[in-house]
Amino acid sequence: MNFKDRINAVLHHKDPDQVPFAPYIECFPSGEYERMLRNRGMGLVVRKPTIWEATPDVPIEKKVEGELSVTIYHTPKGDVRAAYKQHSGRLYIDESGICVEGLLKSIQDYEPIMYMIEDTVFHVDNTIYMDTVRDLGGDGLFTEYGCALTPYGHTRYIFGESSGFDTWVFEQADHPKEFARLFDAIIAREERRMQLIAESPSEYIRFGDIDGSWGPEVVRRYDLPFIKKWIPYLQSMGKICCVHAHAINLVFFKDLIGEMGFNVVEAFTPPPVGNLSIRDARAAWGKDTIIWVNFPETVFYQGPQSVKKYTQDLLESDPPGNRLVIGFTEMGLWGASDSETERLFKEGILAIADAIDEAGDFPSSSTVG
Amino acid sequence: MRDILIEIKNAIIDGHNALVKEKVEVALNQGLNPADILNIGMVEAMAEVGRRFERGESFVPEMLLAARAMQSGLVILRASLVKADFKATGKVAIGTVKGDLHDIGKNLVSMMLEGAGFEILDLGTDVAPEKVVAVVKESSPDIVALSALLTTTMSNMKVTIDALKTAGLRNRVKVIVGGAPVTEAYAQQIGADGFSLNAARAVNVAKNLVGEG
Numbered sequence: 038m039n040f041k042d043r044i045n046a047v048l049h050h051k052d053p054d055q056v057p058f059a060p061y062i063e064c065f066p067s068g069e070y071e072r073m074l075r076n077r078g079m080g081l082v083v084r085k086p087t088i089w090e091a092t093p094d095v096p097i098e099k100k101v102e103g104e105l106s107v108t109i110y111h112t113p114k115g116d117v118r119a120a121y122k123q124h125s126g127r128l129y130i131d132e133s134g135i136c137v138e139g140l141l142k143s144i145q146d147y148e149p150i151m152y153m154i155e156d157t158v159f160h161v162d163n164t165i166y167m168d169t170v171r172d173l174g175g176d177g178l179f180t181e182y183g184c185a186l187t188p189y190g191h192t193r194y195i196f197g198e199s200s201g202f203d204t205w206v207f208e209q210a211d212h213p214k215e216f217a218r219l220f221d222a223i224i225a226r227e228e229r230r231m232q233l234i235a236e237s238p239s240e241y242i243r244f245g246d247i248d249g250s251w252g253p254e255v256v257r258r259y260d261l262p263f264i265k266k267w268i269p270y271l272q273s274m275g276k277i278c279c280v281h282a283h284a285i286n287l288v289f290f291k292d293l294i295g296e297m298g299f300n301v302v303e304a305f306t307p308p309p310v311g312n313l314s315i316r317d318a319r320a321a322w323g324k325d326t327i328i329w330v331n332f333p334e335t336v337f338y339q340g341p342q343s344v345k346k347y348t349q350d351l352l353e354s355d356p357p358g359n360r361l362v363i364g365f366t367e368m369g370l371w372g373a374s375d376s377e378t379e380r381l382f383k384e385g386i387l388a389i390a391d392a393i394d395e396a397g398d399f400p401s402s403s404t405v406g
Numbered sequence: 407m408r409d410i411l412i413e414i415k416n417a418i419i420d421g422h423n424a425l426v427k428e429k430v431e432v433a434l435n436q437g438l439n440p441a442d443i444l445n446i447g448m449v450e451a452m453a454e455v456g457r458r459f460e461r462g463e464s465f466v467p468e469m470l471l472a473a474r475a476m477q478s479g480l481v482i483l484r485a486s487l488v489k490a491d492f493k494a495t496g497k498v499a500i501g502t503v504k505g506d507l508h509d510i511g512k513n514l515v516s517m518m519l520e521g522a523g524f525e526i527l528d529l530g531t532d533v534a535p536e537k538v539v540a541v542v543k544e545s546s547p548d549i550v551a552l553s554a555l556l557t558t559t560m561s562n563m564k565v566t567i568d569a570l571k572t573a574g575l576r577n578r579v580k581v582i583v584g585g586a587p588v589t590e591a592y593a594q595q596i597g598a599d600g601f602s603l604n605a606a607r608a609v610n611v612a613k614n615l616v617g618e619g
Contacts, residue, residue, distance in 0.1 A: 122507065135507060199507040199531075206467040207474065210421060250510070252465040285586050289462035309589045334557035335587045338595065373558040374505065382558070 039175030040080030044362065047327055048241065048277050048301070052359045056352060056397040058390060059178065059329070059362050064369025070383060077390040081177030082364065084243060087165045088183035088233050092156045106134055112156075114148040117141070119197075139197030142204060147215045150195060154222040159233055166239050181239035184230055185281070188223045189259035190245060192216070202250070224263065231267045235274045242276045243303070244268070249284020253293040261296070268298045279303045283331060283367060287313035291321045303329040304366040307351065310335050315355045328355065329362040334369070337385035344385040348392030357400035363393065410436060414447035414479065419454055421471025426479040440486035444523065448476050448483075452521035456606030466514065469605065473517030480520075494525040496616035499547040501529030501538065502585075503562035508555035511585055514605035515551060522609040535562070535569035542575045548616050551608070552598075554585040563588070564596035580615040584608060 038046065038054045046053040058079045065071045075081070098109040105120040120138035140150055169179050186194065196205040209216045234242060244267070245260065268278050280297060283304035284290060291313060294302060302322065307315055310333035318328055336347050348363070355361045369386070373379040410433045417425040433443050455472045458464035498519050502512045509531050516526050527545055529537060538550055550570070554560040563583050570576045582600035583593050593601035600615055602608035 137507065200509060202466070202510045203470050203474075203513065206470045209467070210423075210471055250466040252462070252468075255465070255467070286462065309591065310587050333587070335560070335589050335592055337557070338561070338592055368557050371558070375561065378558055378561045 040078065040177065041173070041175045043078075044080060044178050047360060047362060050325060050360075053399050055399060056358050056393055056401075057362045058364065058393050058397075060365035060369050062177075064365040064367075064371050066370060070370075074386065074390060075176065077387075077394070079390065081173060082180060083169055083173065083177055084180040084182040084185075085165055085169060086183035086185075087163055087181060087237050087239055088159050088161050088230060090157045090159055090230075092153045093158060094156050095153055105137065110140070110149065110153060112149040112152045114152045115145065117146050117149045117153075136194075136198035137200055139195055139201040139204075141195045141201075141208070141219075144208075144212055144215060147212075147219060151219060151222050154219075154226050157226050159230060161233055161237065163238050166237065178241060179239065180279075181234065181237065181242045183237070183239075184227070184234050184242065184244050185246070187245035187260040188220060188227050188263055189256070190248070191223045191227070192220055193248075195219075220259070227263070231271075235267075235271055235276070240275065240277055242271060242278050243281060244271070244278050244299075246281035246304070247284045247287070247290050247294065249286045249290070253290050256290075256293060261293075264297050272298075272300070277301065279329070281366065285311045287311055287318070291318065295322050299326070301327040301329055304331045305329060306331045306333050306367075309333060315351065315361070319355055325360065327360045327362065329364060329366070331366040332363060332389060334365070334367075334382065334385070337381045340381070341384040341388035344388035345392045348389050349396045352392065352396045352401060355401075358397065359399050363389065363397075408433075408436075408438065410438070411443065411447040414443065415451040415454070418448060418451035418472050418475045418479065419458075421468065421475050423471075423475045423478050426475040427482055430479040430482045434482070434486060440483055440490050441492055443483055444480075444487065444492070448479055449522055452476060452518060453609070456518060456609060459604065459606040466510065469514055469517070473514070473521060476521050477517075495523035495613065495618050496548040497525045497527065497545070498549045498551050498612060499527040499529055499538070499541045499545065500551040500553070501533035502531040502553045502555070503559055503566060504532055504534050505562055506554050506556050506559040507531045508553075511555060511605065512551075512553040515553065515584065515602070515608045518605045518609050519551075519612055522613065524612060533566075535566040538566050539569050539573045539575060542570060542579050543573070547579060549580045549582060549612055551612070552581065552583045554583075554588060557587040560585065560588055560592065563598070567597050582608065582611055582615065 043053040044057045044059055059082050062081045062083055096111045100107050106123050107118055107120045109116055109118045117140045119140050121134035122137045123134035166179055193205055271278050277300045279301035280299045281304045282302050305328050315328060336344050370382050373382050414429045417429055455464055455469055459469060500512055500516050502508055516528055520526050552563045552566055567581055580599040583598045584602040590601045600611040602611045
């Protein structure tokens with residue numbers, strides 16, 4: 038099987054020849070190391086939106102302030118601004134950088150932001166999907182990234198990315214009415230987006246995340262009704278729906294994830310970093326849920342032999358191995374800027390490939406044995 | 407426990423900012439010992455928030471709201487504590503390591519430690535080892551607390567510990583580490599004195615290291 042056949046076998050509930058090794062492409066610098074891994078069977082997982090948003094009645098101004106790139110939105114209700122830090126080495130090297138100052142910082146910002154949300158129009162370009170799928174051929178998988186956040190998750194990111202969490206929390210407590218209006222406006226916008234996602238040619242849909250910072254009851258209150266409405270609909274349209282569950286405290290979310298009805302639980306980070314084992318997750322979610330592991334890179338610091346043993350144990354913990362994917366969804370080599378870390382990570386990733394070669398064939402040896 | 411201390415404790419746990427201020431003022435007006443207000447009303451509240459976090463009954467937002475409520479009480483209480491010559495549990499210099507801009511975990515640990523009576527020197531994010539060395543030289547903290555969210559920046563915890571060794575300062579300060587990807591095994595591997603799985607546990611780790619546990 039080539040990589041595409043292998044990952045599609047897992048996603049479509051058939052049997053692969055081997056557990057797929059499927060990291061996001063941004064977790065690896067393209068070049069000879071990536072080629073070496075691809076020769077070992079690693080696939081390319083490309084996440085792109087086929088839908089993007091624009092606010093036609095909001096002029097945008099961009100400027101540079103020191104090391105920050107600043108975007109100012111001039112709305113009829115007032116101006117709001119966001120700031121992004123750029124040039125952080127291999128990390129955040131995309132055009133925008135990492136958001137260090139979110140749009141919403143005080144109560145005055147609600148009205149302009151509400152205007153922007155209501156002014157939002159969506160543009161669809163299905164050629165992004167078709168071109169990427171054609172370019173990847175048998176080597177990769179296209180992930181629709183146009184609805185990566187749930188409505189409540191969107192409220193969080195309006196306040197920033199690496200910062201703004203505390204303001205987001207305090208605003209909910211201090212200005213609940215304004216926050217509720219903001220949330221309702223986002224819901225209305227996201228309903229429009231989801232219909233477009235349902236009609237898109239993309240098959241594999243990343244939809245929302247489990248961050249772990251806020252609790253399962255909050256997710257139940259804010260996002261579960263939206264999820265329960267849209268996931269069955271998307272599935273009825275032939276979509277395979279995935280939640281990005283990168284929380285390290287998934288034990289507390291185990292039941293909630295079971296209720297959500299996703300086909301794939303991605304970014305699943307097992308112990309020693311996360312607190313939910315694959316075995317316990319499988320017992321909770323059943324044999325058909327696809328568990329897509331985010332390899333806990335902390336193990337790399339113990340050296341390649343430990344990585345290999347760890348991976349073998351991981352593979353053997355989920356027999357028969359036909360609903361399991363091994364990948365990197367958070368870091369990989371992204372951000373490894375010193376030579377020692379890079380060496381450890383590269384050796385570790387090769388050790389994962391070795392372990393999959395030796396213990397990743399379907400059915401797993403633990404079943405056969 | 408006096409009713410007013412229970413009220414302060416509950417108001418902090420529930421994150422009622424304004425109510426905590428009001429109740430601390432009432433407690434002071436009733437002539438309560440400021441140290442009792444702090445230790446019995448406030449520190450115990452944060453400890454309870456920590457226990458709930460451990461059990462998965464509270465999450466980061468609840469901790470942040472409680473910490474903010476505690477801070478608002480401390481503002482009222484601080485002058486009385488100074489008058490009473492109240493001593494901090496210890497001094498902690500805390501920061502997110504070089505290359506890492508994330509601050510939620512670091513801020514939570516700061517708040518929990520402050521809530522437990524520690525004096526905090528917040529070094530911010532993306533903190534270079536040289537800066538940690540300079541702070542240890544100048545401010546003599548009891549503990550340096552290092553945070554990392556990224557697996558690729560956690561190696562800078564070791565670089566920082568090595569910089570303290572090179573500067574001849576390693577024996578003058580305890581180093582604790584934490585953050586999503588950090589494990590106890592890694593903490594031991596790099597020679598840290600302590601590791602905490604989360605902000606709630608950091609208090610006990612720090613207290614043990616300064617002999618208050």
